[in-house]
Amino acid sequence: MSNVKLAVIYYSSTGSNYKLANWAKEGAEAAGAEVKVLKVPELAPESAIASNPAWKAHVEATQDVPTVTLSDLEWADAIIFSVPTRFGNMPAQMKQFLDTTGGLWFQGKLANKVVSAMSSASNLHGGHEATLLSLYTTMYHWGAIVAAPGYTDPVTFGAGGNPYGTSVTVDQNGTFTENAEAAVKHQAKRTVTVAEWVKKGQQ
Secondary structure: OOOOEEEEEEOOOOOHHHHHHHHHHHHHHHOOOEEEEEEOOOOOOHHHHHOOHHHHHHHHHOOOOOEOOHHHHHHOOEEEEEEEOEOOEOOHHHHHHHOOOHHHHHOOOOOOOEEEEEEEEOOOOOOHHHHHHHHHHHHHHHOOEEOOOOOOOOHHHHOOOOOOOOEEEEOOOOOEOOOOHHHHHHHHHHHHHHHHHHHHHHO
16 A cells, blocks of 8 residues: 555644644654655734744745645645634635635545644634634545544643643744643644545445
8 A cells, every 4th residue: 555645734824834734744754655745825914024034934935845736635635734723713814715616626626535633722722722723624625534532642731631632722922831742743644544545445
């Protein structure tokens, strides 16, 4: 059986979700997956980005990260999304990309993809869980298989105990208040493992 192909698709304005995405890549590769880290297109005007030094610096630092395309979704056996919360929901940049997937959905090409998601917020009750649940709603319409981490490993508790997906609280200095790296890598490994089961069943 060929290795699981995993797309880690993220949106990040100042770098938190890019960090989560790269931890997921490390965890998935350790589990034997072929991984692409991909960003969604930025929709914010350049003036808004330029007004925030951290945002501007992150955009410049990640200019070489490939932008996700619909063909990446077709390629992937599994997908991990990583997004900040915006009023308890995913940011417009991720939603806009997901809204372009109707053609693939109509053709049944998103069914049985194994998916999981991660999030960040600037305060502890800032919408981590609601963001993940709202993102998964789209995945149910796809017919995807959600591989949430649940409480399948104690590392989840060290990252705050979110069963829907690893989430982090980010302080004003951009520092995570939770110890999330191990939880992200466990979630990625779990996603790859479930995708392996699905691939094996489809052969």
